Amino acid sequence: xxxxxxxxxxxxxxxxxxxxxxxxxxxxxxxxxxxxxxxxxxxxxxxxxxxxxxxxxxxxxxxxxxxxxxxxxxxxxxxxxxxxxxxxxxxxxxxxxxxxxxxxxxxxxxxxxxxxxxxxxxxxxxxxxxxxxxxxxxxxxxxxxxxxxxxxxxxxxxxxxxxxxxxxxxxxxxxxxxxxxxxxxxxxxxxxxxxxxxxxxxxxxxxxxxxxxxxxxxxxxxxxxxxxxxxxxxxxxxxxxxxxxxxxxxxxxxxxxxxxxxxxxxxxxxxxxxxxxxxxxxxxxxxxxxxxxxxxxxxxxxxxxxxxxxxxxxxxxxxxxxxxxxxxxxxxxxxxxxxxxxxxxxxxxxxxxxxxxxxxxxxxxxxxxxxxxxxxxxxxxxxxxxxxxxxxxxxxxxxxxxxxxxxxxxxxxxxxxxxxxxxxxxxxxxxxxxxxxxxxxxxxxxxxxxxxxxxxxxxxx
Amino acid sequence: xxxxxxxxxxxxxxxxxxxxxxxxxxxxxxxxxxxxxxxxxxxxxxxxxxxxxxxxxxxxxxxxxxxxxxxxxxxxxxxxxxxxxxxxxxxxxxxxxxxxxxxxxxxxxxxxxxxxxxxxxxxxxxxxxxxxxxxxxxxxxxxxxxxxxxxxxxxxxxxxxxxxxxxxxxxxxxxxxxxxxxxxxxxxxxxxxxxxxxxxxxxxxxxxxxxxxxxxxxxxxxxxxxxxxxxxxxxxxxxxxxxxxxxx
Numbered sequence: 001x002x003x004x005x006x007x008x009x010x011x012x013x014x015x016x017x018x019x020x021x022x023x024x025x026x027x028x029x030x031x032x033x034x035x036x037x038x039x040x041x042x043x044x045x046x047x048x049x050x051x052x053x054x055x056x057x058x059x060x061x062x063x064x065x066x067x068x069x070x071x072x073x074x075x076x077x078x079x080x081x082x083x084x085x086x087x088x089x090x091x092x093x094x095x096x097x098x099x100x101x102x103x104x105x106x107x108x109x110x111x112x113x114x115x116x117x118x119x120x121x122x123x124x125x126x127x128x129x130x131x132x133x134x135x136x137x138x139x140x141x142x143x144x145x146x147x148x149x150x151x152x153x154x155x156x157x158x159x160x161x162x163x164x165x166x167x168x169x170x171x172x173x174x175x176x177x178x179x180x181x182x183x184x185x186x187x188x189x190x191x192x193x194x195x196x197x198x199x200x201x202x203x204x205x206x207x208x209x210x211x212x213x214x215x216x217x218x219x220x221x222x223x224x225x226x227x228x229x230x231x232x233x234x235x236x237x238x239x240x241x242x243x244x245x246x247x248x249x250x251x252x253x254x255x256x257x258x259x260x261x262x263x264x265x266x267x268x269x270x271x272x273x274x275x276x277x278x279x280x281x282x283x284x285x286x287x288x289x290x291x292x293x294x295x296x297x298x299x300x301x302x303x304x305x306x307x308x309x310x311x312x313x314x315x316x317x318x319x320x321x322x323x324x325x326x327x328x329x330x331x332x333x334x335x336x337x338x339x340x341x342x343x344x345x346x347x348x349x350x351x352x353x354x355x356x357x358x359x360x361x362x363x364x365x366x367x368x369x370x371x372x373x374x375x376x377x378x379x380x381x382x383x384x385x386x387x388x389x390x391x392x393x394x395x396x397x398x399x400x401x402x403x404x405x406x407x408x409x410x411x412x413x414x415x416x417x418x419x420x421x422x423x424x425x426x427x428x429x430x431x432x433x434x435x436x437x438x439x440x441x442x443x444x445x446x447x448x449x450x451x452x453x454x455x456x457x458x459x460x461x
Numbered sequence: 462x463x464x465x466x467x468x469x470x471x472x473x474x475x476x477x478x479x480x481x482x483x484x485x486x487x488x489x490x491x492x493x494x495x496x497x498x499x500x501x502x503x504x505x506x507x508x509x510x511x512x513x514x515x516x517x518x519x520x521x522x523x524x525x526x527x528x529x530x531x532x533x534x535x536x537x538x539x540x541x542x543x544x545x546x547x548x549x550x551x552x553x554x555x556x557x558x559x560x561x562x563x564x565x566x567x568x569x570x571x572x573x574x575x576x577x578x579x580x581x582x583x584x585x586x587x588x589x590x591x592x593x594x595x596x597x598x599x600x601x602x603x604x605x606x607x608x609x610x611x612x613x614x615x616x617x618x619x620x621x622x623x624x625x626x627x628x629x630x631x632x633x634x635x636x637x638x639x640x641x642x643x644x645x646x647x648x649x650x651x652x653x654x655x656x657x658x659x660x661x662x663x664x665x666x667x668x669x670x671x672x673x674x675x676x677x678x679x680x681x682x683x684x685x686x687x688x689x690x691x692x693x694x695x696x697x698x699x700x701x702x703x704x705x706x707x708x709x
Contacts, residue, residue, distance in 0.1 A: 014652035023656065031635070038608065047611040316609070318639045322653045355650060357643025357657075358510065360600035364609035377510065377548075384512030393645065397508050401516035404471065404503040405523065414475045435651040440658075440686030443476040450469050450478035454497050 009351040013323035022160075027321040029157055034315045036264025037365065043266075044256070053253050055369035058306035061244050062296060068211040068244045069287065075214025079276030081283040089119035092238065092288045096121060096203070097128055099236055099284055105130065105200040111218065111225035112136040113205030114152050114309060115238050115288060118331045133195045135224040137188055144171050150325030152332055153262045153311035158324050192224070202228035206239035206285075207271075207308070208254060212247045215275040216285060219258060219268035226272055237274065238286045241293070242305040254308060257367035262310035295343050300378055304339045306368040313362035313372060319355055328352060335362035335372040342379050350388035353379035414449050421445035462492040463576075466531035468566070470541045470678070471503040477678050483701035484537040484569055490705075491577055493533075500527045505552070506544040510644045514552055521553045529558035533576065534566040537701045539598025539676045542568045547601055568602055569701055570676055574617040580624065584706020587627030591670030592619055592700075593661065593684065594637040595677035604676070608637050618676055618700055625706060633664035642683040658687045662695065672696045674703045 017023050041047045061068055073083045086092035092115075100108060108130055110116065122132045122143075134143045138155035142148065144167055149155030156164070165179035174187045204225045208217040216237050218225045229235040245254060251271075259265040277283035296302050314320045314334035325333040330341040330349065338352035353376040362372040383389055403413045421429055422445050430437035448456070465488055469481040488495050505520030524545070528534045536542050545566045549559060573579040598604045598618070605616035623630055641647070641657025648654075662684060665673050671694075675681055678699050685697040 010650045010652070013650060017652045017656050020656065024660075027660075041611050044611070318641065318657055319650070319653055322656050354511075354646070357596065357639050357641060357646050357654075359596035359639035359643070361596075361609060361637075361639070364600060364607060377512075380510070380512030381514045382512075384514070389512060393511065393649070394513065397511055397513045397645075398516050400503075401505070401508050401513070401520060404505070404520050407500050407502055410471070410502040414471075418475060435648040436686070438651060439655040439690060440683065441689040442686065443682055445476060446478055448478060450474045450481035450497075451499060453478055453482070455499070458497070 008329060009323070009327055009355040012327035012329065013319070013355070016324040016327055017322050023322050025160070026158060026324060030154075030315045030321045033154070033263060034312075034365070037261055037312055037315065038264075040260040040264040040266065044260070050253055050257055051367055051369050054257055054308075054367055055306065057245065057250050057253060058368050059303075061246055062242065062302060062305055064246075065241065065244065065296065068246055069241060072209050072211040072214060072244060073287075075212065076216075076276075076285055077214070079214045081214065081276050081285050084284060084286045086286055086288045086290070088290045089288075092119045092286055092290065093121050093124040095286050096236055096238070097125060097130075099234065100125070100130055100201055101128070103201070103234055105234065107131045107133075107195075107198055107200050108203055109133050109135050109195055109199040109201075109228040109232075110139075110203045111205065111220055111228055112139055112155070113203065113238055114149075114331055115205055115240050116203070117148060119288070119290065121238075133192070133199075135192050135195065135228055136220065136222060137185065140188060140192065141167065147326070148331065150333070151311060151314055152309050158326065192227075196227045196231065199228065199232050201232045201234040201236065203236045203238065204229060206237050206243050207258070208245050208251060209239055209243045209285075210248050210251070211244055213275060215248070215273045217251060217255075217271060217273050219255070219271045221263075221265075221269040223270045226270055229274070233281045235274070235277065235281065235283045236286065237283065238288065241287050241289055242307075258308055258310050261312040261365065261367040262315075291344050295340075298343070300371070300375055301339060301343055303370050304336060304372075304375060306370055307336050308368060310367055312365040312367065316361045316365045317356070318359065318361070319357065323355070328355070335376070336370070339370075339372060339375045339379065342383065346383060346386060347388055350383045353377075353383060411449075411451060414451075418445040418447075418449070422447070462494060463533055464531065465493045465495050465533045465535050465572075466528055467495050467497045468501060468504075468528065468534050468536035468541070469497070470536060470538045472682070473537060473678050476682070477699065480537050480678055480699040480701055483699065483705045484535070487569070487573075487701055487704055488535060490583075491573060491579060493577075496531070498527050498531075504541045504544045506541055506548070507644055509544065509548050509552060518552045521549050522556055525549070525553065525556045525558040525562050528562050528565070531565060533572065534562065535569055535572045536566070537569045537676065537699060538678065539568045539595050539602050539604065540679060542566055542571075543597040543601035568598060568604065568676060570618045570621055570704075571602060571604055573621060580620060582621050582624050582704050582706075584704065585626040586703055586706050589629045589631055589669050589671045590622065590703065591631050591633055591665040591668055591673045592622060593640060593665070593673055593675035593680060594618070595675050595680045596637075596639050598676045599637050605637070608635075621704060622674070622700065625704070628703075631665075631668040631670050633661070633668045633670070635664060638664070640680045640684055642680045644679075647683055654683070655687060658683050659691075662688055662693060666693070666695065670695065672698055672703070674698050674700050676700045
């Protein structure tokens, strides 16, 4: 069964890439983000030093996670918030639902939270009669479309403005055929205002949880976290347990890196620090494990918990840009997602560590210096050892290794391969080369290998 | 003058012997005594990058056995040298020659630039050339500063190529984007692989390159295969062939 699941990404990617103009449009949109990131990074002379600092702070935080989490809980509680601990997605969903149900909340507004996507919170709440409105524009678009985000910071990057026009015409009654982004955004804004005004509770994600103050920091470009939490009497903030930073001053490193890496902005438009609830309101912070502490115990993957979800590895990944976020089939796609997903379910996500050329660009843009492509390679070893790699591929590689293990076998196999390429009809050898030859020519086989030529010219008997 | 063992990647040996020959002549021209240890086969990279560590390990050991007595080991490939330098330690951690051979193994341009201190290569190459910066040479061996990192710019291969008489080097958009080869990725993810390759060819064509060169023949084999299928006029040559120059 393993080979069926491992074929998922290639097939989804091939479907995406079959529409070449659209794939190029997607590629260009994300490459534009990468270029903006390059310009923003170049304006910070100490950029590489910042990355090293961020990596070191995260390593420290992960090494001292239990103490820092408890410190955070003490300080957050001291400031008037209530802290909840959720072992997994199910417990997280039950906690959030109970908070809402106990207060009779049936209308919830959410700002962007990949964690709640990961936990499947929206369908869980909707099945229990709660209207959930995602208020990030991109998230609202994919929510209307009934699909998950395709990118963690640009959830609707795969949708064209004409398609959004048609969607808003259907959902919001905008003029038929309208595709002007300003007009459509205005319409969404009006729609979301009504939702903000009517909401009985606001839910946000968390970008950073500061241990020494007990504050949670939420970064948005649209101010929707602020709009969603300013009016209702209940604010629920959901965070993975790796979101901890030790000190408020550490934000001076991370906030400088986050938006520059993701979108090339000097800083996210709104970075809101929530320290305790508003007067007369409640703040509940739900800290979620859902596999994270297990990952913490696994080298080298624990370093992936340093991720600050900036999206830079997706923007730079040449495979992501040409296969689309949905081809990965997980909440967090791209290079970081391909490291995180197999830890949750190795068999289901066995293709993801192979959905990469190991080009390493992700590791070089990563603001916290995660060695992403080396971790993908580590996963390949682990998945191969567990038998989650297609049998044909494994046998072919083992056969090749057997040939290479002997200089004589290698020389003979090389001679036969070149002979076959030289005497058999090109149409046949191309067909035999399978996926190589469908779009590519095989190399022209020379009569002599370098080995043979060297032996001839350097006169070894 | 140093004695250098020539490490010829298996696919270069079988399909591109002229690249190995050019490497040998280039090293000799720069004063090296070159030996070709005939017991060499493959460094094990295809297996290792596919996760088949157990299949790769005996090949790594064979490689170390074959090359352990040399002061320098030089290969016309960033990728295979990256394998020796960065993956061997995981695969054959206890081999007695590991440290020595790792430290002795260089990519060709890296060896010319860093060990022999070459900054000017004698020779003529009066053509418009685009340099394909292969990922492992770029990001595993750091032959150039790279577009991602904010460090003082350098590019060892471009320095050497640019010193040839008559050469015009052109820069494609996305100076160091991957070509999509990626070893078994080229076959397992054929659709994306080929699209990436054609995009690279387009970028070089737009920059006006008549010749695309690079230090990894594997990437170039993929680009050449795509270019030939579509009848594109571009010539694909390994950097060793370009650095050898053309007879005037």
